[in-house]
Amino acid sequence: MAAGYETTSTALAYATYELARHPEVLHxxxxxxxxxPLDNDDMSNEETKKYLDYDIVAQMNYMDMFVSEVLRMYPIANTVIQRRASEDTVVQGIQIKKGTLVQADVYSVHYDRELWGPEDPYVFFPERHQTKRHPMAYLPFGAGPRHCIGMRFALIEMKILLVRLLREYSILPGEHLESKFNIRERAVITPEEVWVKLVKRSD
Ligand code: HEM
Known part of the structure; x- marks a missing residue:
């Protein structure tokens, strides 16, 4: 349950936080x-709905950069990216004894200026994902044969939700957006509360 639901919902909470802070990104x-090319009337038909949803999210370049930037700035499952050495080894001159638990420091990688510049990595900037980066620079889902098994599902789920939400609503800052944000380390690394206002777009 934690791997499947807590992760995606937490990532979406960060997404709404950044959308509330960056109206230009929202727009x-x-x-x-x-x-x-979606006709809302077709949404009554289950088959059409399924086809259109998958088709839609696959062709959205800005959406892809947006979600990537959310997960770069907020690698919510950093703490589970661990490996135990199965034999004595040396990595970059560092001796690692058999049985040692090694924890990836994803934050340092995701906020590294050399890997993610020239734009300040502390700034939310989806367009930085247009540039090809080092293959190990982006680790929200881990890496290697034990990387997240639900990655594709999570990305599709998040994108479909954002399409449906933002088609009808805009997101504005709520009263306590910054003061209640307070990132905490729980099952995943999560904000305490995200205060946003949803405004119907047709209003
Ligand atoms: C935004 C959403 C998600 C993020 C950021 C995330 C992140 C991660 C990370 C960092 C790992 C560890 C990878 C490693 O050690 O290299 C992992 C493993 C795993 N994830 Fe996810 N995950 C997400 C969504 C999901 C979903 C939706 C599911 C299931 C439907 C899922 C199922 C799993 C499972 C079963 C593992 C363990 C894989 C293994 O040990 O072989 N995750 N995830």
Whole structure:
């Protein structure tokens, strides 16, 4: 349950936080969503709905960069990326004894200026994902044969939710957006509360 639900919902909480803080990002995302060839009347048909949803999210470049940037800045499952050495080894001059537990420091990698510049890695900037990066620079889902098994499902789920939400609503900062945010380490690394306002777009 923690791997399947807590992760995706927490990542979406961070997504709404960043959308509330960056109206220009929200507008770009809504512009991409508004161009999608989706007829809302078709949503009553289950088969059409399934086909359109998958098809939609696969072709959304800005959405992909947006979600990637959310997970770069908030690698919510950093603490589970661990490996135990099965034999004595040396990595970059560091001796690692058999049985040692090694924890990946994903935050340092995701906020590294050389890997993620020239734009400040502490700034939310989806377009940085247009540039090809080092294959190990982006680790929200871990790496190697034991990387997240639910990655593709999680990405599709998040993108579909964002399409449906942002098609109808805009997200504005709520009263306590910053003061209640307070990131905490629980089952995943999560904000305490995300205060946003949903405003119907047709209003
Ligand atoms: C945004 C959403 C998610 C994030 C950021 C995330 C992240 C991670 C990370 C970092 C790992 C450890 C990978 C490693 O050690 O290299 C992992 C493992 C795992 N994840 Fe996810 N995950 C997400 C969603 C999901 C979903 C939706 C499912 C299931 C439907 C899932 C199932 C699993 C499982 C079963 C493992 C263990 C894989 C193994 O040990 O072989 N995850 N995830």
């Amino acid at each position: 770009k995302l809504q512009a991409e969503i508004d161009q999608l």
